[in-house]
Amino acid sequence: MEAPGRRYAAGGGPVGRAPMMRVRCASDPAPGRPENEDIVFRFGPLVGVLDGATVPAGFDTGCTHGPAWYVRHLAARIALAVADRPAATLASSLAEAIRAVRADHGGACDLDHPGTPSSTVCLLRDGGDHADYLVLCDSPLVLDTERGIEVVADDRLEATQDDLRRAAAAPAGGVPPAAGEGGRDGGGDPEGGFRCAVTAQRSRMNRAHGYWAAAADPDAAYQALTGAVPLRGPGALRRAVLLSDGASCAVEQFGLFDWAGLLDVVTEAGPAGLVDRVRAAERDHPDRLRRRKRTDDASVVLCEFSG
Incomplete structure (x- = not known):
């Protein structure tokens, strides 16, 4: 497993049967942040990106551990679950991993707390004749x-945030605005509005009509987007890119290129090349960000298949 920290790039050899999968990856913490809350990993035929949810200053989580601890443990537990039961679905393996991390917390943490550590999950597994995938929350x-x-994107977090914005803007509102915006519940104070927004968003995690993420509830795994794509014959997979939202913002927020352009940049300049483009955009166009943070951890995994 690749450890979080400063940027790194890695190459991989053949995995499984032909077509062979070559893997390159990069992960970079937000400038000025001492700890990377993303992690990229590869365990045999399985590759993944996890993006831990940053805890805003002054917010409780009911837990003695943080997002970086959570993503490291979850990545390791996913690998063990897949190795234990290679024929199991990725959703089933993720559910088992979440259950195991619950035990890793020990008895001192309140795992029912709405702010308990959580993470997005993006997985791709080489099965020889096909690749199966899982996407949970906003790591496309x-x-x-x-x-x-084809872009596999779980937009339920964004939909939840938009719903909160609309409710806050309505004349009979009463639900706080999305993160970074003031509103009646914040008394016109941006910080007060932000705190209300975070509280409201937390209340929607792993709930119907909300959004789903890996946290303490194993059932969230079965809400993930899953599927398979052939590695041989018509429609065969040639390339795949797994992204945290700190990297996908190159398309979704900064509009530097479309998804085809992103694939080409990652193939030609490598995953670290995409991260460099994002860092430059964060410096030059902070007004285009739709998140409170001006910069974020960024992770990219490129899988190339050749027969």
């Missing part, structure tokens, strides 16, 4: 097949 997967480009 970009697939380049012989039939075109």
Whole structure:
């Protein structure tokens, strides 16, 4: 497992049967942040990106551990679950991993607290004749097949935030605005509005009509977007890119290029090349960000398949 920290890049050899999967990856903490709350990993035929949810200053989590601890433990537990039961679905393996991390917390943490550590999950597994995938929360997967480009994106967190914004803007509102915006519940104070927004968003995690993430509830795994794509024949997968939102913002927020352009940048300049483009955009165009943080941890995994 690749450890979080300063940027790194890694290459991989063949995995499983032909077509072979070559893996390159990079992960970079936000400038000025001492700890990377993302992690990228590879365990045999399985690759993944996890993005831990940053805890805003002054907020309680009911837990003695932080997001970086959570993503490291979850990545290791996912690998063990997949190794234990290679034929199990990725959703089932993720559920088992979440259950195991509950035990890793020990008895001192309140795992029912709405701020308990959580993470997005993006997984891709080489199965020889096909690759299966899982996407949970806002770490998208970009697939380049012989039939075109497909983006697997879980937009329920964004939909929840938009719902909170609309409710706050309504004349009979009473639900606080999304993060970074003031509102009636914040008394016109941006910080007060932000605190109300975080509290409201936390109340929607792992709830119907809300959004889903890996936290303390194993059932969240079964709410993930899953599927498979062939590695041989018509529609065969050629490239795949797994991203944390600190890297996908190159398309979704900064509009530096479309998804096809992102695939080409990552292939030609490597995963670290995409991170460099994001860092430059964060410096030059902070007004385009739709998040409170001006910069974020950024992680990219590129998988290339050749027969």
